[in-house]
Amino acid sequence: MTCTTKLYTGGQTAFIHGSDLHENIIPGLGTSPDSCADTIAGEIMDIYSKVVDFDRKERYYNPSNQPKTIFQRLDQVIALDVDDTTADAILSSSGFNLAFDAITGFRSRYTAELEIEQANAIMGSSDPWQSLKDFAYFSNYIELARTEFRGAGLKAGDTVLFLGSGPLPLSLIVLCQKHGLKGIGIEQEPDRVKLSRRVIERLGLSDQIRIIKGNHLTLPIEEPVDLIMVAAQAEPKDVIFDHLATVMPAGTKMSYRIYEKGLRRLLDTFSRYELPANLKEYLRIRPTPPANNTSIFLSVV
Ligand SMILES: C[S@@+](CC[C@H](N)C(=O)[O-])C[C@H]1O[C@@H](n2cnc3c(N)ncnc32)[C@H](O)[C@@H]1O
Numbered sequence: 001m002t003c004t005t006k007l008y009t010g011g012q013t014a015f016i017h018g019s020d021l022h023e024n025i026i027p028g029l030g031t032s033p034d035s036c037a038d039t040i041a042g043e044i045m046d047i048y049s050k051v052v053d054f055d056r057k058e059r060y061y062n063p064s065n066q067p068k069t070i071f072q073r074l075d076q077v078i079a080l081d082v083d084d085t086t087a088d089a090i091l092s093s094s095g096f097n098l099a100f101d102a103i104t105g106f107r108s109r110y111t112a113e114l115e116i117e118q119a120n121a122i123m124g125s126s127d128p129w130q131s132l133k134d135f136a137y138f139s140n141y142i143e144l145a146r147t148e149f150r151g152a153g154l155k156a157g158d159t160v161l162f163l164g165s166g167p168l169p170l171s172l173i174v175l176c177q178k179h180g181l182k183g184i185g186i187e188q189e190p191d192r193v194k195l196s197r198r199v200i201e202r203l204g205l206s207d208q209i210r211i212i213k214g215n216h217l218t219l220p221i222e223e224p225v226d227l228i229m230v231a232a233q234a235e236p237k238d239v240i241f242d243h244l245a246t247v248m249p250a251g252t253k254m255s256y257r258i259y260e261k262g263l264r265r266l267l268d269t270f271s272r273y274e275l276p277a278n279l280k281e282y283l284r285i286r287p288t289p290p291a292n293n294t295s296i297f298l299s300v301v
Helices: 022-027 037-057 067-078 084-091 095-124 130-135 137-150 170-179 190-202 237-247 262-267
Strands: 006-009 011-013 159-161 182-187 209-213 226-230 253-258 277-286 294-300
Touching: 011 084, 037 067, 037 084, 037 095, 067 095, 067 262, 084 253, 084 262, 095 130, 095 190, 095 262, 137 253, 137 277, 137 294, 159 170, 170 182, 170 209, 182 226, 190 209, 237 277
Parallel strands: 159 182, 159 226, 182 209, 226 253
Antiparallel strands: 006 011, 253 294, 277 294
């Protein structure tokens, strides 16, 4: 096992290559300063320290502290080719508990910023569909939608509800445009509700997708839905699933996306919560590239 990614550690560039992670870190994590795993752990903690700064300060004078740079460093580190055992050893380090929440919170906010930027680009474009396809993660959404359509046993004409649809409701757009579904998005931020409605109109999908201003407590709605999808960034997870387990009738299908491969687990916000007893997982589909998420399917029993 090797990791060959260039990391920016402590403001300096370090190239990591050819290290045998098994030999270097198990059980040597923290004791071998030259190990690849130590460097990865150090990089994660350095990202964490920047993210905490990001929470505290409004402005940056140092380009290495810019949210975009931090986001790219995070993307690099989670994409490292590290097997699950090694990732476990790195991520189970006690100092990471606080880092998880700070890093996932930062990523969630930055992702929303990227979506707002792209939504505005779509609004200003003479070719809105091309502008949508230019979004960096578009191909990931195509693959995820294919998986979710199949995993939930949906058919054209069915209705999917997405909790946390955001400023650019890409999941709903792809599911509805590619698979002929009808979509309902629920979004809690009024500005994002307005922007997403405008984007949907601009893409000519207003007949297929509507956005409701609300949150998990808006559920259930009167209209029957064939699948409820919970966004990776929808919070608070325990409150959302407890509520859904209480109010949704038996047989309701739900799905959500997790990160479970290698260091991507650093981004996972689902695994720390235990699902209510009446939500049963009936299917788990691991990612097909370019998607990175495993899709989990639940049913209310
Ligand atoms: C950035 S979007 C990501 C979804 C992405 N656009 C997609 O199509 O897959 C996540 C959104 O979830 C919203 N959100 C988080 N928790 C929520 C909740 N409990 N109810 C409704 N919206 C929520 C946030 O305001 C944010 O805009």
